[in-house]
Amino acid sequence: MRKVVYLFGLALLVLLSACSRDQMLPPRTVEVEGSYSISIPANFKPCNDLHDFATLQYADEREGYFLIGIEEPKSSMETLKVEYSLADYSDFVETTVGGVYDSMLVTARDTLMVNGIRCQTADLLTYIQSEEAPLEVYYHLAVFESENRFYQLIGWTQADQRPTLMAASQAIEQSFQECSDSKVESQTASAAKLR
16 A cells, blocks of 8 residues: 655645635546546645645646545455554545654544545644744545445645635535445446355
């Protein structure tokens, strides 16, 4: 299984782009490598330097909003003889994201169904101590579990811009749709297991 690595440099990007925006632009739908689609605000632009394994990378760098999506096939975990429940996998993601910070506080956690797929969300406030002032970063995590995959959507910004990103993140997660190609692959894999 790939270990998710979140770099301190990402937090610095948030600090350096310290502007405030009251609202996001209207959304547009983005399909990610035939696996899933989501609707994201139009002010988020594609980029490729946020995370090594993320198949989805969008940012509004000027305003300090960032979003990545990571897909992990369960078959890669089976090879390692590891099996996660949605709650366990979500805890793993939270620990990985928060692990690079001096402290982390989970402010909200919820489990829901989104378009027929189970999802667990979490809001994190993370802190890095510095000589001047602590750097506070807000993360919204949404972890989806389909039959054969886990999907992570991770958005972050400065803690003072939390309300704007929280609202946008909730709209993004509610738009999550697994693509029909992935569903066909899931059904084929299930049929193969029954044989």
